[in-house]
Amino acid sequence: MEKTRFGIYGYGKVAELHAKALAASNAATLVSVCGRDQEKASRFAGRWGIPARNSPAEMAGQDSADAIIVTTPHPLHAAHAIESLQAGLHVLVEKPMALAVKDADAMIDEAASRHLTLGVISQRRWYPSTRRLGWRDETYYRSDPWRGSWTGEGGGVIVNQAPHQLDLLAWFLGPVKSVYGSWANVNHPYIEVDDSAVATVHFASGALGSILISNSQKPGIYAKVHIHGSSGASAGVQTDGGAMFIAGMSGVLEPPFNDLWTIPGQESLLDQWKREDAEYFSKIDPTWHFFGLQIEEFTMALIEGRRHAVTGEDGRETVKLMEGIYRSQAKRGLVEY
Structure with missing residues (x-):
């Protein structure tokens, strides 16, 4: 089975844990990273042997990414998730998905209008x-x-x-x-x-x-x-x-x-x-294992065309x-x- 190609938006501590989870995945693989600070993105990319890009659109166009994990600071989650959806990528966004219900609704609506999957990280489930x-x-x-x-x-x-x-x-x-x-x-x-x-x-x-x-x-x-x-x-x-x-x-x-x-x-x-x-x-x-279980479930949901275990609507309740x-x-x- 060909692995689903993931990018990561962000390059901090949580991004490192997601990269470890992707490296261990049987169904997904990490292909690139993007973020506001190109120097930090490049250092992250060097550690994982992947290219650093300027945007989700570049990740989709140059790396054939299928999906992206948004790990940026949570006040930016909504904007970065919507940007990624507009680039044609399925999105798995770190918690909390947004700080206001109206922003969560905008994310859910964007995903629905493009027939893309929006999931929210909740690895403790x-x-x-x-x-x-x-x-x-x-x-x-x-x-x-x-x-x-x-x-x-x-x-x-x-x-x-x-x-x-x-x-x-x-x-x-x-x-x-x-x-x-x-x-x-x-x-x-x-x-x-x-x-x-x-x-x-x-x-x-x-x-x-x-x-x-x-x-x-x-x-x-x-x-x-x-x-x-x-x-x-x-x-x-x-x-x-x-x-x-x-x-x-x-x-x-x-x-x-x-x-x-x-x-x-x-x-x-x-x-x-x-x-x-x-x-x-x-x-x-335990620092990354449960991220891996959720990423695996999200990936299989994409492959099988079914509902992910933690949807945007679920994240909206939080x-x-x-x-x-x-x-x-x-x-x-x-x-x-």
């Missing part, structure tokens, strides 16, 4: 511990250091550290109906954005969610997502240890694991799953949660979608 929750239906439950400015980052802990967990919450519970939230800068006076946030969320499924996000505590809050069913059964996953994993800079302290599971008949499985997940984690490089908290504080009221 491929953790064994999260997949135990993600595939289950309603009946089952019945039983990078950031720069700290609004102009540079578009937000703080909400858009930098929380998107993966917000994505999982929407994956488990469905489309977001409304958000009532508030944020604060508790103890980071040298930045202007949020370091803590709380929110209450209503989902179209009828589920009710509560969110606490913070990097102002010591020790840090462990990243967890817990689901409680209508009959009281509960399931949960700890996706990140007390020290936030920063791509290419800090290590993962412990593997993700299911920390809560009271589904009748399965309560005794927690210890077994934790052992299995720790063994699995010890045999891989944007609704992020935007909803900021808008709710600004208007001092409920934000409905």
Whole structure:
């Protein structure tokens, strides 16, 4: 089978991880890189033995690229994804896909109008511990250091550290109906954005969610997502240890694991799953392995002409949660979608 040809937009730490994942792929290959700083792009290209281009259009025209992974700073994701779609490339964009729902909609519309695939990176969906929750239906439950400015980052802990967990919450519970939230800068006076946030969320499924996000505590809050069913059964996953994993800079302290599971008949499985997940984690490089699993799934979806596991519409739900908290504080009221 001929490999699908990928370019990478961006040349930073996350781009390196995607390059490693592509190098290990059976279905995809890295053919070129582009970015605003040609010197940095050229250094990245030299490390991977590929050419550096000026634009996605050049990657499509000169390298016959089929798809591109957008790894640039998140305030640029929407513009760079749309630019890539306009060049005729399928797009897999890093999280968050955008900072505003209107920008996410523009990306989705651009992809649809060109009959191209738009996917959003959410590699934590491929953790064994999260997949135990993600595939289950309603009946089952019945039983990078950031720069700290609004102009540079578009937000703080909400858009930098929380998107993966917000994505999982929407994956488990469905489309977001409304958000009532508030944020604060508790103890980071040298930045202007949020370091803590709380929110209450209503989902179209009828589920009710509560969110606490913070990097102002010591020790840090462990990243967890817990689901409680209508009959009281509960399931949960700890996706990140007390020290936030920063791509290419800090290590993962412990593997993700299911920390809560009271589904009748399965309560005794927690210890077994934790052992299995720790063994699995010890045999891989977790910095890029799960990127690789998503890239492989995205590539096979392109080849087979089917829906990718994490679509632009899925990424939009995460944007609704992020935007909803900021808008709710600004208007001092409920934000409905």
